[in-house]
Amino acid sequence: MPRAQEAMRGIVILRRVLATIPLMLGVAVVVFVIMRAIPGDPVDIIIGQGGTATQQELDLLRREFHLDRPLHEQLMLFLGDLSRGDLGLSFVKRRPVASILLEALPATIELAMASLFLSVLFGIPLGIYAAVRQSSLVDRISMAGAFLGISMPPFWLGIVAILLLSVRLGWFPTSGRVSLGVLLEPVTGFYLLDSVLTGNWAALWDVLRHLFLPALTLSVGIMAVVARVMRSSMIEVLRENYVTTARAKGLHERTVVLRHALRNALIPTITVVGLQMGVLLGGNMVVETVFGWPGMGRLVVAAIFSRDYPVIQGGVMLYTFIFVIVNLMVDVLYTYINPRVQL
Amino acid sequence: MIQAMVGAQEAAAVTARRPLRFACRLLGHPSAALGFVILCVFGVLALSANLVAPFDPNEAHLLDRLSPPTWLSHGGSGYLLGTDQLGRDIFSRIVYGTRVSLLIGLLSVSISMIVGLALGTCAGFYRGWFDALVSRFADLLMAFPYLIFAIGMMAVIGPGFWNLVLALSFKGWVEFFRLVRGETLAQQCREYVEAARAMGASSGRIIGRHILPNIIHTSIVLATLRMGYFIVLEASLSYLGLGVPPRIPAWGSMVADGNEVLFSAWWVSTFPGLAIAALVLAVNLLGEGVREILDPRLRIG
Numbered sequence: 001m002p003r004a005q006e007a008m009r010g011i012v013i014l015r016r017v018l019a020t021i022p023l024m025l026g027v028a029v030v031v032f033v034i035m036r037a038i039p040g041d042p043v044d045i046i047i048g049q050g051g052t053a054t055q056q057e058l059d060l061l062r063r064e065f066h067l068d069r070p071l072h073e074q075l076m077l078f079l080g081d082l083s084r085g086d087l088g089l090s091f092v093k094r095r096p097v098a099s100i101l102l103e104a105l106p107a108t109i110e111l112a113m114a115s116l117f118l119s120v121l122f123g124i125p126l127g128i129y130a131a132v133r134q135s136s137l138v139d140r141i142s143m144a145g146a147f148l149g150i151s152m153p154p155f156w157l158g159i160v161a162i163l164l165l166s167v168r169l170g171w172f173p174t175s176g177r178v179s180l181g182v183l184l185e186p187v188t189g190f191y192l193l194d195s196v197l198t199g200n201w202a203a204l205w206d207v208l209r210h211l212f213l214p215a216l217t218l219s220v221g222i223m224a225v226v227a228r229v230m231r232s233s234m235i236e237v238l239r240e241n242y243v244t245t246a247r248a249k250g251l252h253e254r255t256v257v258l259r260h261a262l263r264n265a266l267i268p269t270i271t272v273v274g275l276q277m278g279v280l281l282g283g284n285m286v287v288e289t290v291f292g293w294p295g296m297g298r299l300v301v302a303a304i305f306s307r308d309y310p311v312i313q314g315g316v317m318l319y320t321f322i323f324v325i326v327n328l329m330v331d332v333l334y335t336y337i338n339p340r341v342q343l
Numbered sequence: 344m345i346q347a348m349v350g351a352q353e354a355a356a357v358t359a360r361r362p363l364r365f366a367c368r369l370l371g372h373p374s375a376a377l378g379f380v381i382l383c384v385f386g387v388l389a390l391s392a393n394l395v396a397p398f399d400p401n402e403a404h405l406l407d408r409l410s411p412p413t414w415l416s417h418g419g420s421g422y423l424l425g426t427d428q429l430g431r432d433i434f435s436r437i438v439y440g441t442r443v444s445l446l447i448g449l450l451s452v453s454i455s456m457i458v459g460l461a462l463g464t465c466a467g468f469y470r471g472w473f474d475a476l477v478s479r480f481a482d483l484l485m486a487f488p489y490l491i492f493a494i495g496m497m498a499v500i501g502p503g504f505w506n507l508v509l510a511l512s513f514k515g516w517v518e519f520f521r522l523v524r525g526e527t528l529a530q531q532c533r534e535y536v537e538a539a540r541a542m543g544a545s546s547g548r549i550i551g552r553h554i555l556p557n558i559i560h561t562s563i564v565l566a567t568l569r570m571g572y573f574i575v576l577e578a579s580l581s582y583l584g585l586g587v588p589p590r591i592p593a594w595g596s597m598v599a600d601g602n603e604v605l606f607s608a609w610w611v612s613t614f615p616g617l618a619i620a621a622l623v624l625a626v627n628l629l630g631e632g633v634r635e636i637l638d639p640r641l642r643i644g
Contacts (some may be wrong), residue, residue, distance in 0.1 A: 315384075
């Protein structure tokens with residue numbers, strides 16, 4: 001039977017993977033339509049920054065950006081380019097948007113992963129503890145803290161963190177990914193990984209110090225949500241019959257909670273973590289701006305001010321694709337944790 | 344069937360009496376009452392901003408630039424929370440900024456809720472191609488991270504009050520739609536709907552008079568819980584310079600102004616940020632209270 005179950009799971013996962021293709025196509029169309037709502041001609045914007053141009057140059061630019069074709073042809077060309085991983089040329093840098101974004105991607109992913117790690121590392125144990133010791137002082141304080149955490153705008157939290165921990169106490173640097181004097185050989189673009197791979201421990205320490213504050217800022221809201229959901233689902237699971245049975249067998253409370261209840265209580269938490277990835281990616285843009293973190297978010301925000309629409313368009317699309325893929329991964333992970341689930 | 348009809352009439356009577364009972368229970372709920380009181384304070388500030396604020400929010404006192412709050416030991420003269428780079432009174436700007444945050448939060452949540460209710464009940468009631476079309480579009484919008492969608496949209500349509508409302512509610516209705524559609528589907532097989540249909544009630548009447556009163560409370564809960572998030576989104580957009588035009592004081596853009604002078608004048612960005620946190624906290628406290636009273640089983644993060 002287990003083999004049949006494996007096969008079923010394979011089919012279910014495959015179907016879910018295939019379903020993301022029309023979704024991503026739809027996302028691309030929506031982005032295309034919204035971006036075409038820009039008042040005026042994009043070429044005017046490019047010229048507006050570069051000074052004067054002759055009619056010939058204008059026509060050339062229009063052709064370069066396919067602006068001389070009808071709208072439906074533009075859409076087809078756009079989708080065709082997209083399928084080859086071509087996101088067009090930046091108006092300002094005159095370089096492919098895809099390579100500009102990909103250069104900044106490791107910084108963004110490193111920050112996102114670090115904050116996800118922090119939120120899960122603290123959120124889950126806090127939620128479990130609060131559920132097991134319901135109405136205790138720790139429970140009350142941590143849940144009140146979680147409530148505060150949900151209510152604070154991340155950009156302000158980042159500013160307060162900089163003021164207190166960087167300026168006042170001088171524990172952390174205020175911005176950037178690595179100090180100017182630190183030499184780090186780029187291997188993967190993920191500085192943490194690079195410093196470990198090259199055995200550069202001084203750089204690792206420096207990178208960690210730079211990473212900590214933005215990651216913490218970004219993680220507070222998610223940590224709070226994770227702790228709250230973990231607590232409520234753990235309380236629910238602890239009331240189940242099988243938990244009572246486990247207790248009646250004389251098992252240690254720690255075993256009951258961690259070996260019997262945890263797995264089921266984790267299911268809602270994982271769903272919520274998946275949903276929070278959207279918040280994480282959005283917050284990422286803001287927090288990168290606060291901390292001068294050289295990732296995709298800061299790039300897109302800068303592009304907004306220079307009206308570099310291809311970069312904005314590519315950035316929005318890349319962020320959304322990451323979100324879709326993360327949700328797909330969460331769903332797949334789900335089938336392993338909860339075998340009853342049907343996608 | 345007659346029983347079912349009597350049941351429906353009773354339910355309607357209960358709904359009519361509900362607001363008062365609901366208000367009493369809300370005020371009896373300690374954290375909800377606290378949230379309600381803070382929210383009322385902000386509401387009064389917004390309404391009477393011209394009376395409360397000691398200065399015009401855009402009045403520049405160039406001789407008193409970056410003056411510290413009066414209560415600090417080295418405090419300047421006459422500015423409760425200090426001044427910014429242009430010498431504008433921060434307290435007055437915060438008072439006026441309440442209007443933007445509250446109005447945009449309220450408007451975009453209300454629009455999202457109304458659109459979600461209208462589309463959700465119709466999709467759940469009529470099914471068919473309309474349901475399929477709207478549901479697929481909703482799925483599409485769900486695929487975007489919220490803030491990123493709003494940022495992309497604001498980048499295209501440009502800053503402005505109504506543009507902000509549009510960018511926030513363009514995706515905001517989706518959650519309401521999904522909730523309402525599901526509830527409508529569930530209600531449709533209930534006896535009271537069947538009874539109304541047997542009595543010859545039109546579809547519009549069944550939706551408006553019978554289904555809607557039975558499902559609206561979940562949307563109200565979702566709306567109160569979401570409003571805080573909408574306020575944070577608005578503040579984030581303003582922080583990035585994508586909010587209302589610069590001449591209107593908004594908390595998010597005030598925090599951004601203070602970013603430049605963070606090391607010399609911490610008060611410029613600290614107090615507007617504190618105002619955002621207090622307002623969102625109040626709304627969230629109220630939202631939790633409303634949820635516990637109206638629909639304790641509803642699970643919305």
